[in-house]
Amino acid sequence: MSYRWIGQYRTNVHGPDLAFTYGKYAEDHLAGLDIATQFGDAGLRGEWTYTRPEFGAAYRKMVLGFDYVFANSLSISMEAYYNSRSERDMAAQFAKRPLLAYLQPIGKRYLGMVIGYDLTPLVKMTTYVLANRADHSTAVAPTVTWSITENTNMAGGAQFFSGSKESEYGRGDALYFIQMQYFF
Numbered sequence: 575m576s577y578r579w580i581g582q583y584r585t586n587v588h589g590p591d592l593a594f595t596y597g598k599y600a601e602d603h604l605a606g607l608d609i610a611t612q613f614g615d616a617g618l619r620g621e622w623t624y625t626r627p628e629f630g631a632a633y634r635k636m637v638l639g640f641d642y643v644f645a646n647s648l649s650i651s652m653e654a655y656y657n658s659r660s661e662r663d664m665a666a667q668f669a670k671r672p673l674l675a676y677l678q679p680i681g682k683r684y685l686g687m688v689i690g691y692d693l694t695p696l697v698k699m700t701t702y703v704l705a706n707r708a709d710h711s712t713a714v715a716p717t718v719t720w721s722i723t724e725n726t727n728m729a730g731g732a733q734f735f736s737g738s739k740e741s742e743y744g745r746g747d748a749l750y751f752i753q754m755q756y757f758f
Contacts, residue, residue, distance in 0.1 A: 601628030617641035630663030647692035711737025
């Protein structure tokens with residue numbers, strides 16, 4: 575029988591927030607460290623994990639991030655992601671647990687960025703960019719959100735993909751959407 579559990583210790587050491595994590599999910603064991611701090615007006619964060627899986631070699635994952643909001647409401651968030659797991663071990667894990675292929679990145683190195691700007695107090699423009707650095711494919715998703723009332727939002731946007739047809743994001747076709755949300 576497989577079971578899951580996690581233990582986490584959080585603390586603050588002279589400004590930076592730290593979290594130490596150890597857990598077991600399925601048959602994999604994971605140890606992790608999270609850190610978040612401020613450098614001037616910018617937010618800096620990092621996450622490091624070491625996983626000993628049920629099958630295959632142990633591997634590491636790392637995320638480094640930076641966040642900044644300018645006085646004019648322009649906000650920028652950037653992240654870099656790295657996964658040391660071999661393609662063979664990832665394929666074996668996805669074959670055994672197919673749903674994980676929808677939840678976990680299939681690449682080893684990514685760069686991500688979110689740029690936001692308040693056009694008015696009720697209209698916000700946001701663009702997401704995600705790049706797989708190994709296969710040089712990219713996904714770009716601009717969105718405009720309008721807060722119609724206190725509990726109603728409307729958004730419209732698109733998702734564009736580039737890269738070779740064999741790449742992660744190059745296989746996608748452009749997608750356009752309109753969304754209405756009502757909160758009660």
